Amino acid sequence: MTIGSLAWCVIWAYDVPMMTAWYRDKLGLRVDHEDETATAFDVGPVVLVLIGTHENGPASNTPAQGWERNKVVFSFKVYDMDETLAELASRGVHPVHVAPTVIDNNPTPRWRVAQFMDPEGNMIELCDEPVRWHPMIKP
Numbered sequence: 001m002t003i004g005s006l007a008w009c010v011i012w013a014y015d016v017p018m019m020t021a022w023y024r025d026k027l028g029l030r031v032d033h034e035d036e037t038a039t040a041f042d043v044g045p046v047v048l049v050l051i052g053t054h055e056n057g058p059a060s061n062t063p064a065q066g067w068e069r070n071k072v073v074f075s076f077k078v079y080d081m082d083e084t085l086a087e088l089a090s091r092g093v094h095p096v097h098v099a100p101t102v103i104d105n106n107p108t109p110r111w112r113v114a115q116f117m118d119p120e121g122n123m124i125e126l127c128d129e130p131v132r133w134h135p136m137i138k139p
Contacts, residue, residue: 008047009074011122014061016052022119023050026093043076065121066096073115075125081112084126088116101129 013019020039023029029041029048041048062069078084085095095116100109111129118124 006046008049010049010051011118011120013050013052014120016050018119019050023048026088026091027124028087028091048074061120066117066123069121069123073123073125075113075127078126078128081114081126081128085114095126096123101127 011019016037016039020031020034023039023041024031029043031039032042032047033040037052039050041050085098088094093116095114097113097115099113101111101113111127113129114126116124116126
């Protein structure tokens with residue numbers, strides 16, 4: 001058996017129009033498809049989908065936010081963290097945390113991550129490190 005590459009990421013949304021507006025207008029993601037129950041964003045080789053139907057998802061919207069809500073986080077690649085943070089701030093989007101990426105206890109981090117909370121409390125991350133930086137990961 002072979003499991004292929006990651007195909008899509010799902011965010012179970014309770015207010016799809018509000019969440020669509022945030023990801024489209026605040027983060028600047030490009031909408032690929034949109035209807036009354038879902039929005040798909042083109043984010044490269046993977047599709048990010050906001051889904052408002054919950055037949056096979058969570059039964060209710062948890063009041064938990066941030067890391068209490070998320071057990072998995074996905075990270076978007078950025079090429080210039082300072083420029084990206086400035087652009088997002090001009091759109092009213094501010095990180096809840098920005099930190100250097102510490103790898104293998106290296107005292108001189110080379111990259112940063114910025115973590116944000118969307119309107120429903122999901123954590124997402126921006127990262128300026130190379131996607132495949134670790135020597136154990138084959139390009």
